[in-house]
Amino acid sequence: DAGVIQSPRHEVTEMGQEVTLRCKPISGHNSLFWYRQTMMRGLELLIYFNNNVPIDDSGMPEDRFSAKMPNASFSTLKIQPSEPRDSAVYFCASSSAGGPYNEQFFGPGTRLTVL
Amino acid sequence: GQQVMQIPQYQHVQEGEDFTTYCNSSTTLSNIQWYKQRPGGHPVFLIQLVKSGEVKKQKRLTFQFGEAKKNSSLHITATQTTDVGTYFCAVNAGNNRKLIWGLGTSLAVNP
Numbered sequence: 001d002a003g004v005i006q007s008p009r010h011e012v013t014e015m016g017q018e019v020t021l022r023c024k025p026i027s028g029h030n031s032l033f034w035y036r037q038t039m040m041r042g043l044e045l046l047i048y049f050n051n052n053v054p055i056d057d058s059g060m061p062e063d064r065f066s067a068k069m070p071n072a073s074f075s076t077l078k079i080q081p082s083e084p085r086d087s088a089v090y091f092c093a094s095s096s097a098g099g100p101y102n103e104q105f106f107g108p109g110t111r112l113t114v115l
Numbered sequence: 116g117q118q119v120m121q122i123p124q125y126q127h128v129q130e131g132e133d134f135t136t137y138c139n140s141s142t143t144l145s146n147i148q149w150y151k152q153r154p155g156g157h158p159v160f161l162i163q164l165v166k167s168g169e170v171k172k173q174k175r176l177t178f179q180f181g182e183a184k185k186n187s188s189l190h191i192t193a194t195q196t197t198d199v200g201t202y203f204c205a206v207n208a209g210n211n212r213k214l215i216w217g218l219g220t221s222l223a224v225n226p
Contacts, residue, residue: 031212042218056213091157102212103160
């Protein structure tokens with residue numbers, strides 16, 4: 001299995017631009033998580049989906065952030081408009097209800113820089 | 116909401132020295148997971164502890180779950196440069212798949 005796939009790996013954009021981050025979870029996993037990681041705030045859960053349905057979006061910072069999961073193999077996290085304080089590494093992770101543990105498998109992350 | 120406190124925040128050791136990071140909660144935990152994130156990398160699952168007083172070993176790494184299931188520790192014996200990274204504990208939040216994460220302990224190892 002290729003693991004969790006994220007694209008792009010790096011994104012540099014200017015303030016006010018729209019940013020779309022993409023994630024393909026591990027095949028067969030039914031939970032998907034979006035995280036943001038910064039030095040100041042550590043690893044923050046933004047939103048998670050179970051069977052493509054958003055379950056908890058309490059970590060989404062504000063209305064500028066939105067996430068979708070149109071099917072079991074694809075999710076997007078959109079920031080519109082982007083701001084410099086959104087600069088961070090964004091991780092997508094997936095997990096399966098069927099394993100012995102409910103550990104999360106992380107993608108390589110997208111490093112976002114908003115100028 | 117539920118929180119887990121992880122200490123220390125940073126640890127700098129000489130290669131060959133031991134290292135321990137601690138994770139503490141004010142509430143009883145159903146389980147606890149440990150992850151490692153190498154510099155520039157992503158968190159990778161190491162282990163899950165479920166039972167009170169449980170001890171698990173992975174080579175030089177020893178994981179413990181407290182008797183009251185409110186704390187846990189990760190101990191590395193004779194650190195190596197390959198142990199460099201940030202170690203996170205994470206716990207389940209209620210009856211769902213959401214994890215509450217500690218802030219991590221960053222380990223630096225001098226060769």
